[in-house]
Amino acid sequence: MIEVIGVTKVFPGPDMDFTALGGVSLTVQDNEFFTLLGPSGCGKTTLLRVIAGFEYPTSGSVLLDGKDLLAQPPYRRPVNTVFQSYALFPHMSVAENIAFGLEMLNKPKAEIRKTVADMLDLVRMTPMADRKTSEISGGQQQRVALARALAPRPKVLLLDEPLSALDYKLRKDMQLELKRLQAETGITFIFVTHDQEEALTMSDRIAVMNAGTVRQIGSPREIYDQPSERFVADFIGETNFITADLVGVEGDGSGLVRVRLAGGVETHVQAPSSDLASAMSNGPVTLAIRPEHAILVDEPQGLLKGALENVVYFGTDTHFHVALDDGGLFVLRQQNQPGQRSDMSVGDRVGLSLGRGVGQILRD
Amino acid sequence: MARTFDIRRQTGFPAIAMACFILLYLPIILLVAYSFNAGSSVAVWEGFSWRWYASAWENDQVRAATVRSLILALSATVLATACAVPAALAMARPGRFKGQGLIFGLINQPLMVPEIVTAVALLIVFAAVKVATGYTGMGYLILAHSAFCIPFAYMPIKARLAGMDRALEQAGQDLYGTPFRVFLRITLPQLWPGILAGAMLAFVISLDDVVITEFVKSAGQDTLPTYMLGQLRRVVTPEVNAIATVLLGISVVMVVAFFFLSKSRK
Numbered sequence: 271m272i273e274v275i276g277v278t279k280v281f282p283g284p285d286m287d288f289t290a291l292g293g294v295s296l297t298v299q300d301n302e303f304f305t306l307l308g309p310s311g312c313g314k315t316t317l318l319r320v321i322a323g324f325e326y327p328t329s330g331s332v333l334l335d336g337k338d339l340l341a342q343p344p345y346r347r348p349v350n351t352v353f354q355s356y357a358l359f360p361h362m363s364v365a366e367n368i369a370f371g372l373e374m375l376n377k378p379k380a381e382i383r384k385t386v387a388d389m390l391d392l393v394r395m396t397p398m399a400d401r402k403t404s405e406i407s408g409g410q411q412q413r414v415a416l417a418r419a420l421a422p423r424p425k426v427l428l429l430d431e432p433l434s435a436l437d438y439k440l441r442k443d444m445q446l447e448l449k450r451l452q453a454e455t456g457i458t459f460i461f462v463t464h465d466q467e468e469a470l471t472m473s474d475r476i477a478v479m480n481a482g483t484v485r486q487i488g489s490p491r492e493i494y495d496q497p498s499e500r501f502v503a504d505f506i507g508e509t510n511f512i513t514a515d516l517v518g519v520e521g522d523g524s525g526l527v528r529v530r531l532a533g534g535v536e537t538h539v540q541a542p543s544s545d546l547a548s549a550m551s552n553g554p555v556t557l558a559i560r561p562e563h564a565i566l567v568d569e570p571q572g573l574l575k576g577a578l579e580n581v582v583y584f585g586t587d588t589h590f591h592v593a594l595d596d597g598g599l600f601v602l603r604q605q606n607q608p609g610q611r612s613d614m615s616v617g618d619r620v621g622l623s624l625g626r627g628v629g630q631i632l633r634d
Numbered sequence: 635m636a637r638t639f640d641i642r643r644q645t646g647f648p649a650i651a652m653a654c655f656i657l658l659y660l661p662i663i664l665l666v667a668y669s670f671n672a673g674s675s676v677a678v679w680e681g682f683s684w685r686w687y688a689s690a691w692e693n694d695q696v697r698a699a700t701v702r703s704l705i706l707a708l709s710a711t712v713l714a715t716a717c718a719v720p721a722a723l724a725m726a727r728p729g730r731f732k733g734q735g736l737i738f739g740l741i742n743q744p745l746m747v748p749e750i751v752t753a754v755a756l757l758i759v760f761a762a763v764k765v766a767t768g769y770t771g772m773g774y775l776i777l778a779h780s781a782f783c784i785p786f787a788y789m790p791i792k793a794r795l796a797g798m799d800r801a802l803e804q805a806g807q808d809l810y811g812t813p814f815r816v817f818l819r820i821t822l823p824q825l826w827p828g829i830l831a832g833a834m835l836a837f838v839i840s841l842d843d844v845v846i847t848e849f850v851k852s853a854g855q856d857t858l859p860t861y862m863l864g865q866l867r868r869v870v871t872p873e874v875n876a877i878a879t880v881l882l883g884i885s886v887v888m889v890v891a892f893f894f895l896s897k898s899r900k
Contacts, residue, residue, distance in 0.1 A: 324804055344807040351808045357801035361823045371809035422810065
């Protein structure tokens with residue numbers, strides 16, 4: 271278990287200091303696939319480098335199984351890194367690269383040979399064992415970097431945007447491969463990415479970061495369905511933001527609250543979290559609604575009404591851009607069915623229907 | 635499509651370029667050609683012969699100067715490279731520090747201060763040391779050559795370090811390598827081409843030096859270049875051409891090797 275407690279990192283600058291991490295606390299469980307997700311410059315890589323030992327935090331502490339990790343130099347931490355650039359040793363063969371960590375740990379020769387063979391097998395690189403690292407493809411280099419970091423059996427594997435250099439198809443394959451490796455080795459993975467789709471498909475839990483702070487931690491489903499604030503809702507997937515008035519809290523513990531929408535209609539939506547629901551006071555709030563959670567209906571049946579502004583065909587689904595009567599734009603996504611024909615055209619009056627509990631009130 | 639300015643299309647450019655190349659290489663070609671002259675003139679061709687190479691080979695003074703030049707160049711190369719490697723590591727590795735630009739300038743002093751100034755300065759200091767200690771051996775030449783060879787050894791090593799991915803060393807540490815083992819197993823093997831290139835450049839520079847050597851050497855410490863200079867003052871025979879051609883050959887080999895080492899993939 272890794273515990274990051276109140277870690278800050280300030281880089282002194284000539285004109286102004288830069289706060290890369292502004293008090294980050296989080297806990298990663300054993301055997302968890304944990305993702306740090308955020309835009310570039312949000313501090314996710316800095317946090318990874320603090321755990322690896324390449325940066326020393328300005329304040330705070332990092333514990334591994336209850337022991338202080340910061341007291342150890344990088345070469346004594348049972349933590350290995352897969353670098354964004356892979357950082358394979360160019361003067362060594364594939365097998366020599368994988369053996370390096372074991373040699374530095376002074377393992378017996380026979381054990382090194384066996385582990386290297388196992389690792390080559392694990393990442394399906396056995397036929398390439400004696401190749402130079404410059405003679406293999408990007409995807410293969412990626413797998414060697416993984417094998418090299420996994421070979422010493424670290425307690426935690428840190429992955430710094432390892433898939434960003436691969437093309438789309440290879441990236442998809444490697445995502446599955448990484449999940450398989452994590453399951454087979456039982457090692458805790460801390461994965462850094464700015465790709466929200468990657469984070470959603472691979473992670474057990476995600477920490478969404480912005481400007482050096484953690485904005486929300488949760489399972490992919492929680493992060494997607496119940497974003498706690500506007501930044502998270504906006505960064506993960508596509509979201510419509512509409513304003514409404516909070517008019518009442520349900521006392522049934524469902525976490526639902528009643529809001530009045532622009533047209534005067536009332537509906538039930540999610541509070542930022544169920545324990546917060548009872549503490550909320552009436553007044554204006556911002557709602558986040560996913561494009562696929564609203565349903566396009568005839569105008570009279572709609573909770574929200576507007577005119578169809580644009581219809582964009584995307585293959586698997588179609589996006590309907592609706593200009594709401596109160597001035598906002600709402601994007602709605604509908605999955606395409608075989609043989610389906612849309613009789614709606616630009617300029618038509620339409621309504622948007624929301625199921626009970628669809629829509630999430632954002633904090634602030 | 636708008637064409638950008640192309641110097642090669644300007645009037646007279648080919649002629650000027652050709653003239654420059656002729657001026658650079660014709661004298662060298664003539665020098666090499668006359669080293670094979672059968673006669674004893676450096677201007678009148680009398681047929682092909684190896685006699686001046688044989689004559690130089692049998693000349694005890696040339697042999698002594700050659701040995702001295704090689705000892706000097708090798709010693710200076712080793713010393714200069716030994717200084718340049720840690721200097722490059724200190725300048726390139728731990729990140730920027732205060733006064734880095736100043737130190738960079740100081741290391742490269744021999745490239746900026748006119749050689750004759752350094753030569754006179756060394757002459758004065760070494761003269762005082764000679765009087766004080768009575769030592770008149772090769773040590774002065776070796777020290778002087780090492781000093782002005784340092785920037786030539788330093789440059790390729792620093793370039794190599796600058797082009798090296800920091801992540802490699804971090805990966806080494808991440809994989810349980812102590813800083814010293816990472817230096818031996820990761821940094822040094824990566825640095826070798828740069829070190830060799832720097833050493834070869836230093837060797838060629840030392841082998842070729844006249845000004846500082848002329849000022850610093852004691853009596854009877856002629857190197858090949860200063861011996862040739864001395865010969866030219868008396869009688870000029872194609873023997874000087876022959877020695878020069880051999881020196882040229884060594885330099886060309888070294889520079890070509892330097893070129894390929896600097897280019898070699900990491």
